[in-house]
Amino acid sequence: MKSETLLALDTGTQSVRALLFDLRGNLLAKARVPLEAYFSAKPGWAEQEPEYYWKALCQACQELWLQPGVDKTAIVGVTVTTQRSTVINLDKDGKPLRPAIVWLDQRRTPLFDPIKGKWGLLFKVAGIRPTIEYFQQEAESNWLRYYQPEIWEKTHKYLFLSGYQIFRLTGRFADSVASQVGYVPLDYKNLRWASNGDWKWAGLRIPPEKLPELVSPTAIIGQISPGAAAETGIPIGLPLIASAADKACEVLGAGGIASHIGCLSYGTAATFNVTSPKYVEAIPFIPPYPSAIPGAYNLEILISRGYWMVSWFKQEFGQRELQLAEERGIAPELLFDELLQQVSPGSNGLLLQPYWSPGLKVPGPEARGSIIGFSDVHTRAHLYRAILEGLAYALREGRDRVEKKTKLAVTELRVAGGGSQSAGAMQLTADIFGLPASRPHVYEASGLGAAIDTAVGLKLHPSFEVAVKEMTRTAQTFEPNPRTREIYDGLFYEVYSKMYQRLNPLYHKIHKIIR
Known part of the structure; x- marks a missing residue:
């Protein structure tokens, strides 16, 4: 009997990986294509061509098929996880209008359109108006409206990199709600686009029709199209399952589904995350991010230029x-x-x-x-x-x-990302936190988390509890x-x-x- 396998396509800042997992969480095969993180037309800018990401994804897939023992016919589902907050403008034909603005970009927009009315008064009274103004100045959509209005006017869809890759794979303008981490008008509490009257619409001025349809993690977004199959080699018609952004998938792949497990990511950005079934703002007015588990949240602390x-x-x-x-x-x-x-x-x-x-x-x-x-x-x-x-x-x-x-205590740590490969970094982390710190059994924790979403979405495991028990485990543990x-x-x-x-x-x- 042929073993069922799951294909996870993971686009990070440094590389694209095509990863093949079985239902026990074993990494059966891997192909990695290095990326140039960005190019800079001006100081502080960070951009990359959308087609560059797509070609790298296709190359990773084609190299995966050459790995010993890889059987395409055993693959039952595909998923996509990507770096967060990299935005792409597409025209009505689905063609990029300009380079993607990468999450490392540092350009800012003058505050030409401050929020007024009841929201403006509320922010002033709460003492967070500088935070809201910073949010507006950092938003890529405001920069585009201010400096490239002709591009913004032609923009049919405004997507994160995850949504762009899903479109290239399926032809559908849709994305996982758990990938919407960035300057977009998301209602983080209810995990949907913000309602009419929410201040984010006034702060970002993104027309709703420019945004993709949102689906929950584990939902089937679409099927691999004939065109995508020709370029990637992925079999036509395979279901593409929604997962989440790379950090959320990494938490899941590290087994961090309980609130007593703190998940650290030592990647280009360094984060501390705890999964919560409840909406909790660890920092006032800063929402938790969507978890890779539907209806749950990741309470995240971010050091953007971490490792x-x-x-x-x-x-x-x-x-x-x-x-x-x-x-x-x-x-x-x-x-x-x-x-x-x-x-x-x-x-x-x-x-x-x-x-x-x-x-x-x-x-x-x-x-x-x-x-x-x-x-x-x-x-x-x-x-x-x-x-x-x-x-x-x-x-x-x-x-x-x-x-x-x-009011909950973290009693153990899971550490993933490139920095977790350093024994010295792992030991000092255990010592500074005063907690045992463990590595996941596979380095590719974000890809594994995406594969777990796929397994649950296809009913190959009946629940996240079962999937995490079957597909994740710790490797080496460092005691403080x-x-x-x-x-x-x-x-x-x-x-x-x-x-x-x-x-x-x-x-x-x-x-x-x-x-």
């Missing part, structure tokens, strides 16, 4: 390790882990706050990264360890905020070291947790002077 900072360090300070790795024919990460081990926990008093990019609320729009505690004993190795520790401190701070809001934890607790409570408040006035002055 991107590791790439930044490697580029700016790690040429020696990169060269040695190339000469020895080994992965650079092995040498960077050695660099990490050269420094004792706490980096000899060097503390880093990883706000290389600001946020909506915590940190605020004015935030900047900071490093304090330098002395003549510090080296590159200290800086590298301080980066990893700073990211863990920031996510621990997020964990504390979520626990306080939900009590002595090291004591050092980190002191630095976290006495220094790190006070840095933002103390430095915030200076951030405001910097912003005012250079604006």
Whole structure:
């Protein structure tokens, strides 16, 4: 009897992966096509051609079929998960009107259209008008309306990358509600487009007809079209199942369906997530994101330039390790882990706050990264360890905020993403959080989460509880070291947790002077 398999197409910031899973969560085959994350026509811009993503997806599929033992006829369902918040404008024929604006883009729009009326008054009274104005200035749709009105006028559909790939695969303008993470008028509480009169319509000015139809995770969006089958090699007519954005899928693939499990993602963006059956705003006026489980939510704390900072360090300070790795024919990460081990926990008093990019609320729009505690004993190795520790401190701070809001304790951690492959990073995470930290059994946790949605949607597993039990498990677990934890607790409570408040006035002055 032929074993049923699931095809997950995962487009991240660094690569596209075509992943084949069985119903036990085993990764049977994988094809990876590296991506250039973006190109910049102007400083701060981050764009990429939509067709580039599609061609890479097709290439990944075609390479997958060449893997030993891959049987296309055993595939029973397909799903798509992608990086979040990358937007694409299509004309009435489904053709891109301009390059995609990638989530790493930093362009902003002057506040030419502030929200007035009852909503404007409410935001002023609540003290969050700067947050709402930041939301408007960051929204890609407002930039397009202001600077490229002819493009906006011709836009028939305004989609995230997930919606674009679904359109290319099925011909349908639809997307999972759990992929709508970005500056769009979503009602996050009720998991649908916002109702008439909601302030988001006034803040973003996106006509409803430009948006895709939304479906819940596990729903069948469509079937693989003949044209898509010809380009990708995926069999015609296979059902395409809605899953979620990559972070939500990663939480599911790590087995994080219970509220006592904290899920960390050490990817280009670093996040802390807890799955909740209830709508809870861990940060006031900042909604939780849709979970890959229908009707549930991910309470997320985001460091937008998370493990991107590791790439930044490697580029700016790690040429020696990169060269040695190339000469020895080994992965650079092995040498960077050695660099990490050269420094004792706490980096000899060097503390880093990883706000290389600001946020909506915590940190605020004015935030900047900071490093304090330098002395003549510090080296590159200290800086590298301080980066990893700073990211863990920031996510621990997020964990504390979520626990306080939900009144529920996080008792274990699951860590996924590229940074989870570092044993040193895993150990310091366990020590800083004071909790056991485990890796999922497969590195491709977001693809596995998407496959779980597909398995449940096709009734191959009767529930998410059963699917997670059957398809996920932990690999290595790192236990916190009590002595090291004591050092980190002191630095976290006495220094790190006070840095933002103390430095915030200076951030405001910097912003005012250079604006």
